[in-house]
Amino acid sequence: MVKNITIFTTNTCAYCVMVKKYLSSKGFGYEEVNLDQNPERQAEAQNLSGALTVPVTVVTKEDDSQEVIVGFNLGRLAPAVS
Amino acid sequence: MSIKKDHEVIIIGAGPTALTAAIYTTREDIETLLFERGAIGGLAAVTDHIDNYPGFADGVDGLVLADQMRKQAERFGAVIELGEVTKIDAGKSSVKLETTSGDVTAKALLIATGSDYKKVGVPGEKEFFARGVHYCATCDGAFYRDKRLVVVGGGNSAVQEAVFLTRFASHIDLLVRGDHFRASDVLQEELKKHKDKITVHMNTTTDEIVGEDNKVVKVIGTDKLTGKKVDFPTDGVFVFVGLMPNTQFLKGCGLELDEIGFIKTDENLMTNLKGVFAAGDVRHGATMQIASATGEGATVALRIREYIEGHKVINE
Numbered sequence: 001m002v003k004n005i006t007i008f009t010t011n012t013c014a015y016c017v018m019v020k021k022y023l024s025s026k027g028f029g030y031e032e033v034n035l036d037q038n039p040e041r042q043a044e045a046q047n048l049s050g051a052l053t054v055p056v057t058v059v060t061k062e063d064d065s066q067e068v069i070v071g072f073n074l075g076r077l078a079p080a081v082s
Numbered sequence: 083m084s085i086k087k088d089h090e091v092i093i094i095g096a097g098p099t100a101l102t103a104a105i106y107t108t109r110e111d112i113e114t115l116l117f118e119r120g121a122i123g124g125l126a127a128v129t130d131h132i133d134n135y136p137g138f139a140d141g142v143d144g145l146v147l148a149d150q151m152r153k154q155a156e157r158f159g160a161v162i163e164l165g166e167v168t169k170i171d172a173g174k175s176s177v178k179l180e181t182t183s184g185d186v187t188a189k190a191l192l193i194a195t196g197s198d199y200k201k202v203g204v205p206g207e208k209e210f211f212a213r214g215v216h217y218c219a220t221c222d223g224a225f226y227r228d229k230r231l232v233v234v235g236g237g238n239s240a241v242q243e244a245v246f247l248t249r250f251a252s253h254i255d256l257l258v259r260g261d262h263f264r265a266s267d268v269l270q271e272e273l274k275k276h277k278d279k280i281t282v283h284m285n286t287t288t289d290e291i292v293g294e295d296n297k298v299v300k301v302i303g304t305d306k307l308t309g310k311k312v313d314f315p316t317d318g319v320f321v322f323v324g325l326m327p328n329t330q331f332l333k334g335c336g337l338e339l340d341e342i343g344f345i346k347t348d349e350n351l352m353t354n355l356k357g358v359f360a361a362g363d364v365r366h367g368a369t370m371q372i373a374s375a376t377g378e379g380a381t382v383a384l385r386i387r388e389y390i391e392g393h394k395v396i397n398e
Binding site: 010012013014015016017018021022025035036039042046050051052053054070071072074075078 | 119120121122123127128130143144145148149164165166182212213214216218220221222223224225226227318
């Protein structure tokens with residue numbers, strides 16, 4: 001079961017829109033961290049993903065385990081929230 | 083959640099061609115399902131600003147244009163499924179598709195999967211993908227605030243995205259393999275306005291992307307006029323060296339492709355497979371413009387309507 005979801009985004013990122021659209025379509029809420037508005041959290045996104053890109057989606061499960069999905073990757077995102 | 087199995091029209095892709103086609107088919111009450119595995123709006127959606135699409139005197143942000151097209155298609159009843167088509171099988175009376183959302187069929191199929199940015203194909207490119215090597219400035223540019231960048235390419239995308247990246251980067255080296263830009267005059271003029279931040283290197287190949295401690299540190303190129311190797315110290319590389327068609331998933335289905343992988347069609351935009359159409363950037367001969375993509379979307383929708391209604395027998 002999903003406990004919470006955080007998405008790191010930027011203003012101009014089309015794939016970020018897709019992640020949000022997908023999660024909304026499946027009825028999931030999420031916290032959005034916009035790195036244009038919160039550049040100080042960029043290192044956090046980078047540390048979680050190991051990449052210099054957005055979207056970074058962090059799915060935290062009930063047991064506090066986390067799954068980090070880089071990009072709009074339905075092959076990983078769908079099972080992570082199922 | 084499973085989706086309805088049998089459809090009148092299925093469109094693979096949800097870029098400008100696909101969305102325009104969907105607007106036309108759904109306005110004719112032809113039920114239409116689209117599959118999109120990436121961004122709705124395709125490459126248009128990841129383009130910072132679009133200045134050459136008619137109807138927007140001051141230009142329009144790619145993301146905004148894509149969203150308006152999506153809303154317009156959905157207003158008439160188009161349904162966009164976020165999923166991937168993995169196999170197509172064209173039969174006598176319908177086309178069968180295997181998808182991540184289950185197996186479906188359509189009376190007519192439109193392949194409008196567009197194209198994606200090509201790799202430059204040098205050492206270091208794969209190793210540092212998304213960790214210093216990028217193909218989407220609007221996605222990843224924000225990670226390079228006050229950093230040095232290299233942009234590779236001399237076409238419209240390279241110049242436009244280099245200009246966009248000046249919002250973040252302290253300096254950009256733009257490496258152009260040829261002796262002139264392929265970018266439009268308007269974009270070249272825009273580039274000149276940013277000469278304080280962008281240094282253009284014509285006749286310069288990109289040979290290797292070099293990293294240290296898991297970070298990109300430089301690009302090694304060659305000055306073709308002198309034959310000498312040149313180092314470009316950088317924190318990241320953005321590559322815009324042309325487009326390749328998104329047709330890998332079609333291998334083995336019998337669809338006729340050209341030597342690069344673009345789909346061949348007849349004058350009705352139908353492929354060699356009955357009931358399977360192709361339009362937009364994925365089609366052999368496409369001009370890779372949003373305006374022509376939407377035009378092809380309208381044209382192919384009319385051809386699909388004729389095909390479905392049987393008013394005109396095509397490809398028999």
